[in-house]
Amino acid sequence: MSGRSRGGRRAWRVLMLACIPLTAAGVDGPVPPVPAPPALGVHTLLAQADHRGRRPAVTVPLDTAPTGSALLVLNGGFASNAVPPTDSYGRHWTQVGPTAVYDGYQGRFDVKAYVSLAGPGGPHHTVSIDKPGEPDREITIPFVEIRHAAVLQDFAQNYPAPTLTQRIAGKLKRTLEGMLSEPDDRFSVTSGEVATTGPATLIAVWWGDGNVRQMSAVPDNGFTVIDSYLQLPPISGVQCAVAYRQVDRAGTYRVSWSGSPRQRAILWLFAFQSAAAP
Secondary structure, eight states, rough: OOOHHHHHHHHHHHHHHHHHHOTTHHHHHHSOOOOOEEEEEEEEEEEOTTTTOEEEEEEBBBBOOSEEEEEEEEEEEEEGGGOOOOTTTTOOHHHHHHOOOOOOTTTTTEEEEEEEEEEOOOOOBBBEOOOOSSSSSEEEEEEEETTOEEEEEEEEEOOOOOOOHHHHHHHHHHHSTTOOOOGGGGGEEEEEOOEEESEEEEEEEEEESSOBBBOOEOOOOEEEEEEOBOOOTOOOOOOEEEEEEEOOEEEEOOOEEEEEEOOOOOEEEEEESSSSSO
């Protein structure tokens, strides 16, 4: 009888302790909630073919989160149309990194990247880019939402040349036309490296620079393509592919793109996190 009473009192004390709110060690009040990890939100890619463009260039409407999302926009096309974006919720946009100018086009084409880390969102969210220089010319605009993202932890931008093997194969092919085939017709380019301090959403963007119409661009290292413009009309356009990867821990990451036909590419890699490093 007494043993059952002691057991009953122990069970009651355990129940009472379970009902006491947890507090941080040495600090009064509840433990602050752990921020939700970042995650890929809605996304789209606007591509206007050359001589079929309109001013302004406006993306299709997306239903972004009311709060807590970072937004990423890139503008690839004529340098005369390389102006900052605006959006239907009046957010502030900041350019990330320097303008990347395409080689071989006399400085007429470039790519710029912009982020908006805080601000409202909601239904029918659109992004607009004015085209003051050449309104009807080609432009490509990826628009990506990253939910629960408060910081751009790191980014990398580079414009790598094809590998030494590809350059040698190309020279041999030009010298001995017809004796080499597939190696010269493919490319492989690798982005710069980004470092994260915890869970992150990685966004990779490939901008090919070749004068081609039909192409492939495939990322490695766990990245998945979410939007692309790789099958261009005969009147041309600005080729682009966007991919993402979700990582759950701190680390360093990069991505290589491969495909055909052989061309160089401007590469971007962004790492978004829910909070900055402590």
